[in-house]
Amino acid sequence: MKESEEKARSLLTLKQVILQVWLCCASLWRFWVSHAVPLDCKDETGSLTHCTSISQEKLLDRVIQHAELIYRVSEESCTLFEEMFVPYPLHTLRNQAGNVCHSKPFPIPGSKSEIQQISDTWLLHSVLILVQSWMEPLLYLQTTLDRYDDAPDALLNKTKWVSDKLLSLEQGVVVLIRKMLNEGILTSSSAIEQTLAPYDGQSPEVLESVLRDYNLLTCFKKDAHKMETFLKLLKCRQSNKLSCLSH
Amino acid sequence: MAYSLSLSLLYLGLLCGNGPVSARGSKLFTPDPSRGPHFTGCRSREQETFRCWWSAGTFQNLTEPGALRVFYQTKNALSSEWKECPDYTHTVENECYFNKTFTHIWTSYCIQLRSVPQNITYDEACFTVENIVHPDPPIGLNWTLLNVSRSGLHFDILVRWAPPPSADVQMGWMSLVYQVQYRVRNTSQWEMLDLESGTQQSIYGLHTDKEYEVRVRCKMSAFDNFGEFSDSIIVHVAQIPSKESTFPMTLVLIFGVIGVVILLILLIFSQQQRLMVIFLPPIPAPKIKGIDPELLKNGKLDQLNSLLSSQDMYKPDFYHEDPWVEFIQLDLDDPPEKNEGSDTQHLLGLSRSGSSRVLNFKSDDDSGRASCYDPETPDPEDLASLLPGHSGQGEQHPLVSRSSSSFPELGVQQTSEVVETPIQAQPAVPSWVNMDFYAQVSDFTPAGGVVLSPGQLNSSPEKKKEEENEKKKIQFQLLSDGAYTSENTARQLSADVPPGPGPEQGYQSFPTQAVEGNLWNGEYLVSASDSQTPYLLPEAPPVPILPPVSDYTVVQEVDAQHSLLLNPPSSQPTVCSHSPNKHLPAMPTMPMGYLTPDLLGNLTP
DSSP: OHHHHHHHHHHHHHHHHHHHHHHHHHHHHHHHHTOOOOOOEEOTTOOEEOOOOOOHHHHHHHHHHHHHHHHHHHHHHHHHHHHHHSOGGGGGHHHHGGGGSOOOSSOOOOSHHHHHHSOHHHHHHHHHHHHHHTHHHHHHHHHHHHHSSSOOHHHHHHHHHHHHHHHHHHHHHHHHIIIIIOOOOOOSOOSOOOOOOOOOOOOTTSHHHHHHHHHHHHHHHHHHHHHHHHHHHHHHHHHOHHHHHOO | OHHHHHHHHHHHHHHHHTOSOTTSSOOOSOOOTTSSSEEEEEEBSSSSOEEEEEEOTTOGGGOSTTSSEEEEEESSSSOOOOEEOSOBOSSSTTEEEEOGGGOOTTSEEEEEEEETTTTEEEEEEEEEGGGGBOOOOOEEEEEEEEEEOTTSSEEEEEEEEEOOTTSOTTTTSOOEEEEEEEEETTOSOOEEOOOBSSSEEEEEEEETTOOEEEEEEEEETTOOOBOOOOOOEEEOOOOOHHHHHHHHHHHHHHHHHHHHHHHHHHHHHHTHHHHHHHHSOOOOOOOBTTBOHHHHHHSOHHHHHHHHHHOTTSOHHHHTSOOOOOOOOOOTTSOSOOSSSOHHHHHHTOBSSOOOOOOOOTTTTOTTOOSOOOTTSSOHHHHHHHTTBOOSSSSOOTTOOSOTTHHHHHHHOOSOOOOOOOBOOOOBOOTTTTSSSOEEEEEEOTTSOEEEEOOOTTOOOOOOOOSTTOOOOEEEOEETTTEEOOHHHHHHHHSOOOOOSSOOTTOOOOOOOOBTTBOOOSOOOBOSSOBOSOOBOTTSOOOOOOOOOTTOOEEEEEOTTSOEEEEOOOOOOOOOSSOOOSSSOOOOOOSSOOOOHHHHHHHOO
């Protein structure tokens, strides 16, 4: 028992070390690129103009609103899909779907105590990684949902909407990072590769594909909730540092 | 391929295995006695810790503690080994508590209920912590009254609460939404309001005098699991009885007042005449019957002439009264030309020189007694004054009693002036007595006395005199026993009699007498039948009443040409009741008012 515990602890510390190193390298690499590409703002004519500035608090609020909306829409999409395609007895799978959610390159702390201990930088970066990790799967989900015969329009619209909002959320987080952490980040496609289930050409109505899509939706919903919570914690820290940290 | 196979196997296993376990975490504390040992539920209150409960079920031999054990597994960890429940709660039976360190959000847990000795897994459940969160109920529920409707039947309240202290809403760890429910007390149906993300909610349209129960619960936003309800609070607003009871009372009052007002208006309109008389008594205006007072004031004299002539005041009644006639004794010996000594003087035997006396005729005193004359009323003084001398300034006739200033008074007097100014019937000797017993009345005093002048009986027709203050001579028919005017003379009465030998100075304008119903057109006629002549005071011996003689008629009226219109004699007039003395029959009041000089002038051309 003690050995296993020690092993677990060592694994945890190792994980943390790897994570820190990775982050450092990533940020360094980006810094080397030093290609702080600011967000380009375009007016009606399409020419590039200087972006209007916005205060940090307002930006954070807007980002949080985005995250809240994304989470709510994802929850609605999940429910829609579940009602439409998933047989009733399998509704319990929504809680077990975490089993096959794609893993992140680094573990994101799950407990509140752990989350309270991580720094602002880490919070923001986690959010960014999460956002970037879901961009491709959502596009994939869109295509698969289109193939369904009787997919409701609401579901399709919601999925598309979420994809768009995710892009703007990423932009917002990037700006936040630049403002709060004074770091420049490339808004290029994430370096994280997603291992998606290969499309094997089966008809989408097969239970397997249905379940796979269902799993995708539930995983996304969970991650959206995570993003929202992280951003809210960050907001609390920004406004009232003492009470948020000393919980 | 293998992947999909494993997936399907897993799902089937789950299907066959336990069915819908507390995956959603909603089924709680309801152990199924028909089953074997199983989990009854897992709950998290604040998304930081959670608990799980199980039941031995039908397997009663496993109820002792330690027989059943819980193992869990977190699927995101690198290690997927099963660990035992970190904390079996001592105070509560069959509960496994996961504290903060063992709680990982967004990770799926699977727990198993095992009996270690037999190595049998009785139950298994998988979940993620955020999906089993049931927040605590909100605290601090209270209400405040917003307003009460005007009718006092409905009211609105504002309900407030605070988030549960265990939920870390302030940090943003949990986002809660609330749901308020209310119902009338002791009913079964709860009214549910929409989800509210704030900590207050308004409830509209509650009834006064009813007790309401209000409660609130919360859940994580975009999740499905509601927490427990808070304690209910009682909301009650007493009805204000006075408002309701006064409302119809005010209506009744208003309608009552309106009804009374309408009744009053109707009453006034129906009894308008009487009320007018009561409240606004009419002021008697100077009025001559049949003649518009306005016309008298403003009308042309021609019209007035016609009016006056058309007056049938001189009804035979007047004339038919007791034909008392003042007899004027004429002094036939006297020459007709007497200058100052007018006929009147001679008639009356008044000396020319005399102190100016004013004969006061009691014409004013006898108001209202239009047709009757009380012979006693005149003062003896007046009579006496008449006798000796004559008044007047200079050439005034003795009968001139009044000053001119008093004329208008008389003229406008409302009272039925007693026209019966007694005229002294003096046995004056008219100068013109050549034949007849006629005496020409040259003038009339304002008091109604007759001024006689030596006029010609059959004088030439008149010349018209347009001037004002034209003297008017009225031929006077006097009787020795009674003076009558013949028809001729009567005609000439209206004519403008030339002055004649005698001066006619001192003609007094006749005051117009405005007597109600008595208009005297200035003509005196003494007929046998009617005596409406200048009444002569009964100084003369009482004259017997002469029967009406057909030779003499009554001047009925003056027509447009200012000629007298005579009437055939009519029946005997009724005797005035007022006169006690037949000898002196009641003097008729001057039926006609006195004429003003201008009118006089117009009447006789």
